[in-house]
Amino acid sequence: MTATHSLAAEDLTLAYGERTVIEGLDLLVPPGRITAVVGANACGKSTLLRSMSRLLAPRSGRVLLDGKAVHRLPAKELARTLGLLPQSPIAPEGITVADLVGRGRHPHQRVFSRWSKEDDAAVAAALDATETTPLADRAVDELSGGQRQRVWIAMALAQQTDLLLLDEPTTFLDVAHQIEVLDLLTDLNRTRGTTIVMVLHDLNLAARYADHLVALSGGQIHAAGTPEDVLTEECVRAVFGLDSQVIVDPTSGKPLMLPMGRHHTAPRADVLQGTSGS
Amino acid sequence: MTSVLATPAPDAAVVRRPGPVRFLWLLVVVGLLVALMALSVAVGSRGVGWSDIVAALGGSTENIGQAAVTKRIPRTVLAVVVGAALGLSGAVMQGVTRNPLADPGVLGINMGASLAVVAGIAWFGLFSATSIVWTAIVGAAVAAVFVYAVGSLGRGGATPLKLALAGAATSAALTSFITAVALPRGDIVENVVSWEIGGVGGATFAGIGTVAPFLLVGLVISLLSARSLNSLALGDELAAGLGERVALARGVAALGSVLLCGAATAVAGPIGFVGLVVPHLCRLLVGVDHRWLLPFSAIAGACLLTGADVLGRIVARPTELDVGILTAIIGAPFFIAIVRRQKVREL
Numbered sequence: 001m002t003a004t005h006s007l008a009a010e011d012l013t014l015a016y017g018e019r020t021v022i023e024g025l026d027l028l029v030p031p032g033r034i035t036a037v038v039g040a041n042a043c044g045k046s047t048l049l050r051s052m053s054r055l056l057a058p059r060s061g062r063v064l065l066d067g068k069a070v071h072r073l074p075a076k077e078l079a080r081t082l083g084l085l086p087q088s089p090i091a092p093e094g095i096t097v098a099d100l101v102g103r104g105r106h107p108h109q110r111v112f113s114r115w116s117k118e119d120d121a122a123v124a125a126a127l128d129a130t131e132t133t134p135l136a137d138r139a140v141d142e143l144s145g146g147q148r149q150r151v152w153i154a155m156a157l158a159q160q161t162d163l164l165l166l167d168e169p170t171t172f173l174d175v176a177h178q179i180e181v182l183d184l185l186t187d188l189n190r191t192r193g194t195t196i197v198m199v200l201h202d203l204n205l206a207a208r209y210a211d212h213l214v215a216l217s218g219g220q221i222h223a224a225g226t227p228e229d230v231l232t233e234e235c236v237r238a239v240f241g242l243d244s245q246v247i248v249d250p251t252s253g254k255p256l257m258l259p260m261g262r263h264h265t266a267p268r269a270d271v272l273q274g275t276s277g278s
Numbered sequence: 279m280t281s282v283l284a285t286p287a288p289d290a291a292v293v294r295r296p297g298p299v300r301f302l303w304l305l306v307v308v309g310l311l312v313a314l315m316a317l318s319v320a321v322g323s324r325g326v327g328w329s330d331i332v333a334a335l336g337g338s339t340e341n342i343g344q345a346a347v348t349k350r351i352p353r354t355v356l357a358v359v360v361g362a363a364l365g366l367s368g369a370v371m372q373g374v375t376r377n378p379l380a381d382p383g384v385l386g387i388n389m390g391a392s393l394a395v396v397a398g399i400a401w402f403g404l405f406s407a408t409s410i411v412w413t414a415i416v417g418a419a420v421a422a423v424f425v426y427a428v429g430s431l432g433r434g435g436a437t438p439l440k441l442a443l444a445g446a447a448t449s450a451a452l453t454s455f456i457t458a459v460a461l462p463r464g465d466i467v468e469n470v471v472s473w474e475i476g477g478v479g480g481a482t483f484a485g486i487g488t489v490a491p492f493l494l495v496g497l498v499i500s501l502l503s504a505r506s507l508n509s510l511a512l513g514d515e516l517a518a519g520l521g522e523r524v525a526l527a528r529g530v531a532a533l534g535s536v537l538l539c540g541a542a543t544a545v546a547g548p549i550g551f552v553g554l555v556v557p558h559l560c561r562l563l564v565g566v567d568h569r570w571l572l573p574f575s576a577i578a579g580a581c582l583l584t585g586a587d588v589l590g591r592i593v594a595r596p597t598e599l600d601v602g603i604l605t606a607i608i609g610a611p612f613f614i615a616i617v618r619r620q621k622v623r624e625l
Contacts, residue, residue: 050515053518054518055515055518055519075521076521078521080521084516085516085519086513089515090513091512092512092566094561094565095511103509103512106505106521109505
């Protein structure tokens with residue numbers, strides 16, 4: 001297990017120009033665990049992630065990594081501890097998988113230093129962990145969406161950070177590839193002890209894969225804690241304005257949210273005799 | 279999934295892109311450059327025998343043939359130096375702006391340098407070679423900032439086409455300004471016109487010596503930016519996540535690029551399209567890694583300009599075609615091809 005780092009936000013206020021997105025937010029990321037941030041569209045999930053990786057300077061408050069403000073740390077030093085995978089990263093046209101993954105080594109290199117054995121080993125291990133070694137010489141443009149996402153995660157792995165922030169790592173992936181990516185991140189967390197913070201759209205996948213669930217609403221944390229504590233019918237109503245039923249997921253034992261719209265919410269009598277929900 | 283803790287694989291080197299292929303291409307372009315340089319010394323509007331060429335290379339100027347060859351030596355050196363500067367400058371500019379259409383000519387930066395020099399000569403009696411180089415670099419920098427600012431206006435930031443349009447419009451305006459500045463001055467207009475087309479014909483070692491320090495600094499800055507450009511190519515967010523100080527990296531690389539094209543323009547006039555064509559061809563040969571792409575673009579740029587200069591001496595015998603005209607003839611269709619490609623997207 002690697003050393004655990006603490007990441008926290010203290011009275012954080014974030015804004016784009018006049019528009020305040022996050023206001024007075026306090027957050028403690030549990031070290032060595034998987035944290036998922038959920039919330040409605042435009043509630044500031046990505047903004048929070050951007051600020052925690054210091055892409056966005058806070059209007060007020062601080063983001064602390066091991067007690068030090070991230071916005072004051074040297075850029076490369078921070079990048080050796082904390083990695084970020086943005087939502088839709090761009091691959092330069094024609095770049096090969098090995099070359100792209102190798103660029104994750106940037107924070108470990110100096111201007112004059114040559115490509116080292118450690119760099120080679122880190123890239124090889126990252127390709128191996130994401131099962132992309134056979135793709136190493138392929139152009140990234142040619143890959144399928146799922147393969148491409150694994151390559152991006154490989155790049156983040158090559159950076160060898162103890163903390164990894166991911167902005168919607170499963171967007172644009174079909175359900176099988178979503179599970180594949182989340183399994184991969186869980187492997188990473190369990191074998192290396194990497195602390196993972198990810199923004200996820202799918203509440204049920206978030207509840208299943210996260211140890212710690214953070215629900216954002218209106219620039220504030222509405223609830224944070226175990227999935228069982230956070231994913232409740234009241235919480236879904238407050239955060240998403242949606243009626244729902246939360247049951248125990250028979251597969252994982254975690255909470256499972258069943259949304260209730262205006263249609264198709266009366267169970268068929270022949271399936272569930274007399275146990276109508278609404 | 280295999281364990282993430284996997285110890286370094288013994289065959290780690292296998293996953294790297296094959297170096298030998300790129301090394302082979304390096305030998306090819308260096309060989310090509312040497313051949314073109316030899317050709318540039320040997321071929322001209324006046325035919326000269328081998329014995330005179332060898333004698334001239336040894337420093338002799340006993341007859342007209344040897345004297346002609348002696349004049350071709352600095353010209354060849356200048357073509358190599360300016361070509362390398364423009365090729366490298368274009369590659370850096372494309373990396374900084376993540377724009378496949380970026381080029382000192384297309385973006386109007388060479389014209390900015392030109393206008394500064396012409397205005398300096400016409401209005402301020404600019405005379406010393408060093409002050410002309412400084413003026414050209416300042417003009418190039420001002421034009422670069424202006425075009426980038428105009429191209430970034432509106433939605434979506436500096437997209438390839440918007441930037442190219444801003445550059446073309448700025449270029450056209452600057453060209454008119456140059457004419458307006460030069461026309462009333464009968465004493466300088468002829469010089470300005472021939473310089474404005476861009477050429478290496480009047481090369482002297484003294485002139486090359488004046489710009490050499492600027493080009494050298496630009497070269498060093500540009501080559502040292504290779505790794506930053508590799509990070510910037512992944513987009514600003516990811517680059518920042520990798521520990522790159524995005525604005526600083528972009529500024530430093532742009533400075534190197536502007537030094538190169540400004541100094542090149544000061545000594546050879548605004549030569550277009552070298553910086554556009556060369557990096558694209560080099561990407562096909564060695565891929566998108568700037569640590570290879572940048573030196574390659576420099577060498578290939580030298581090849582292109584030296585070759586174009588030799589061609590210009592052959593096709594229009596007994597006179598010569600300025601190299602700026604030839605690069606435009608080669609580059610314009612290329613520019614159209616890039617624009618017309620289905621995906622004009624950010625690099």
